[in-house]
Amino acid sequence: MREWEDRGERVHQRIWELLPWYVNGSLAEREREGIETHLAACHRCQEEERVCRRTATAVAGAGEVAPSPHPVQFQRMLAHVEESEREERRQAGGRLLAPFRSFVQAAPRPLRGALMAQAAVILLLIGVVGWQARHTGAASPAQPPAVYRTLSNPDPAPVPSVRLRIMFWPKATEREIRDLLHGVNGEITAGPSRSGAYTVEVPATGDPAGVVLARLRSEPQVVMLAEPTAGELGKPAHD
Amino acid sequence: MNPFPRFRNILVTMSSSDELTLLRKVAAKDRKAFEALYHLYYRRLFGYLLKITRRAELVEEVLNDVMLAIWKGAAGFDGRSRPSTWIFGIAYHKALKVLARRTEEQSDPDSPEPVDREEPESLATRRELAGVLGRALGSLSPEQRAVVELTYYYGLAYPEIAEIVGCPVNTVKTRMFHARRRLKELLPGLGVTGYAG
Numbered sequence: 526m527r528e529w530e531d532r533g534e535r536v537h538q539r540i541w542e543l544l545p546w547y548v549n550g551s552l553a554e555r556e557r558e559g560i561e562t563h564l565a566a567c568h569r570c571q572e573e574e575r576v577c578r579r580t581a582t583a584v585a586g587a588g589e590v591a592p593s594p595h596p597v598q599f600q601r602m603l604a605h606v607e608e609s610e611r612e613e614r615r616q617a618g619g620r621l622l623a624p625f626r627s628f629v630q631a632a633p634r635p636l637r638g639a640l641m642a643q644a645a646v647i648l649l650l651i652g653v654v655g656w657q658a659r660h661t662g663a664a665s666p667a668q669p670p671a672v673y674r675t676l677s678n679p680d681p682a683p684v685p686s687v688r689l690r691i692m693f694w695p696k697a698t699e700r701e702i703r704d705l706l707h708g709v710n711g712e713i714t715a716g717p718s719r720s721g722a723y724t725v726e727v728p729a730t731g732d733p734a735g736v737v738l739a740r741l742r743s744e745p746q747v748v749m750l751a752e753p754t755a756g757e758l759g760k761p762a763h764d
Numbered sequence: 765m766n767p768f769p770r771f772r773n774i775l776v777t778m779s780s781s782d783e784l785t786l787l788r789k790v791a792a793k794d795r796k797a798f799e800a801l802y803h804l805y806y807r808r809l810f811g812y813l814l815k816i817t818r819r820a821e822l823v824e825e826v827l828n829d830v831m832l833a834i835w836k837g838a839a840g841f842d843g844r845s846r847p848s849t850w851i852f853g854i855a856y857h858k859a860l861k862v863l864a865r866r867t868e869e870q871s872d873p874d875s876p877e878p879v880d881r882e883e884p885e886s887l888a889t890r891r892e893l894a895g896v897l898g899r900a901l902g903s904l905s906p907e908q909r910a911v912v913e914l915t916y917y918y919g920l921a922y923p924e925i926a927e928i929v930g931c932p933v934n935t936v937k938t939r940m941f942h943a944r945r946r947l948k949e950l951l952p953g954l955g956v957t958g959y960a961g
Contacts (some may be wrong), residue, residue, distance in 0.1 A: 544936045545915050545940055545944070546915065546921060549916060549919045550919070551919060551920060552945075576944075576948065577944075580916060580944070580951075581916040582913065584897070587917070591811040592810065594803060594807075598824070599799060601828070602827070602832075603795075605832060645798035718816050
């Protein structure tokens with residue numbers, strides 16, 4: 526009799542444990558059927574199932590609180606990744622040099638200087654050969670053509686841009702300001718003024734000034750104030 | 765029938781095979797694919813990390829660590845689980861690591877006082893953290909909280925939760941057991957009567 530009671534209590538306990546996943550509908554069919562059979566006859570577990578459903582409703586009802594990612598945040602994350610890769614390359618470089626270092630240290634002292642000098646000459650020769658290989662023949666297509674100014678060739682036309690007036694928080698770091706401006710293709714062209722304001726120019730051919738200002742203002746821990754300079758909104762700096 | 769069909773959609777907005785293709789491209793160091801993955805997962809990871817850590821100021825840091833881990837480890841993803849399971853598993857462990865580090869720093873009498881810097885928090889975030897339910901969930905351990913959220917908010921099965929948090933299924937059930945007991949103490953609105961397991 527006691528063995529039956531113990532077995533019954535174990536079954537009950539097993540059902541009780543699975544109720545949250547019965548409630549969220551993720552149980553395998555066999556488990557689900559076992560629970561439904563038990564629930565049909567067990568008032569304690571029926572009550573517990575109701576508690577689980579109320580909990581689920583409360584937790585699920587909290588809603589999504591996540592914002593959409595900002596381009597500046599992606600740039601920051603990418604910078605984090607690139608910094609990590611640079612660090613790995615530095616460490617790998619150290620590991621590559623380790624056998625050479627051991628070899629030099631194992632050599633007799635009078636010979637060490639000669640070995641280091643030989644390595645330096647070899648590296649220099651590799652550098653010279655590589656430089657010559659890159660600079661023979663036509664210019665690399667990746668490089669922009671050189672611009673020559675002559676009497677008959679006027680200065681290239683300035684890129685149309687919009688001027689904004691921005692004040693940064695004193696605690697904003699140089700990195701944060703740089704990432705933020707990079708994200709909107711902005712460039713500081715004047716400032717700081719006596720009040721601490723900078724003039725930032727952004728390309729007129731890019732996002733509308735209103736969108737750029739919204740992006741800047743979405744970083745309130747970096748930007749104290751962002752507004753078009755007087756008379757600038759809708760008018761490029763260079764007509 | 766799944767009474768919570770919408771919750772599965774929070775975790776899965778692209779088919780697993782499409783996500784796997786994206787991950788394979790990330791493994792080949794395709795930056796466009798990495799950016800696509802970032803945008804695909806940002807909101808889900810943000811919400812998930814906020815729920816586990818309960819600290820809005822840590823979320824961005826942990827999220828960047830997660831993306832770095834994905835960038836480095838995508839080549840090692842063997843495809844035995846769903847990509848979302850793998851990614852959420854990384855996020856879970858990164859979150860616990862940062863929480864443990866912050867707890868150590870704050871218990872060190874020589875550590876400098878944290879800079880009192882206003883972090884922007886949306887109204888929804890503040891509501892999430894400060895409400896009755898938010899406080900009750902905040903009183904759970906991060907491990908228990910993760911099981912509760914993955915079950916009730918994300919609608920996952922317990923074997924998948926075990927895979928995400930990296931523990932046996934019985935440990936998942938045990939954490940849920942303790943969490944349920946604690947929530948009943950703190951949330952009388954759940955209407956607890958009689959047997960509490």
